[in-house]
Amino acid sequence: MKTASLLSALALVASAAALSGCMGPGGDTGTLSLYLSDEENAIGDFRHLNLTVSEVKYKVKGQDNRSVSSINKVFDLTTLQGDNMSKIMDAEAPVGEIERIDIFITKAEGVLLNGTTVQVNVPSGRLFLKDTDLKDKGATIEKGATTEFIFDATVVKEGNGGYKLKPNASASGKPSAMTGGDESTHSPHAAHGDKGKK
DSSP: OHHHHHHHHHHHHHHHHHHHTTSSGGGOEEEEEEEEEEOSSSGGGEEEEEEEEEEEEEEETTSOEEEEOOOOEEEEGGGSOTTOOEEEEEEEEESEEEEEEEEEEEEEEEEETTSOEEEOBOGGGEEEEOHHHHTTTTOEEOTTOEEEEEEEEEEEEOTTSOEEEEEOGGGOBOEEEEESSOSSOOEEEETTOOOOOO
């Protein structure tokens, strides 16, 4: 009986340790609100460009990877130009500096101005920002607070006439102000400066 009790106690300790390893210092957490926006490049070629986002993974420095699956939202990038953006998710996150964000895209299909339907290439089926992209972008989770972060994507025309979707680190970042609209479309002003869109 003593052995069984000891094993049970050790199991509880191990479980608590594993749980604390998923949190920030002292188990503190905040909220990550992730938005999608579009930087103008070849988006003017499209009537619609629909992206299906299936999952988001993110990592806070010193913590394990976290995943938000079953998102299955469709975003039309043609509506997310200029200062417009659309919310992908709200998720609990451990306190600390975010060092990577991956957005998984299962489908990227567009309709050109001439009515032609095209498949847009998304390398490896995902867009990501790594630590050097996120540096000085305000991507830090604070205890009990909500961190809003804009992930900016851009579509470019390739030499073969096709199209490719890429992350745009320079226009990604934390908005310094958000005004009007609902949670689907806002007018952010990026803290790191104007995106240069009109």
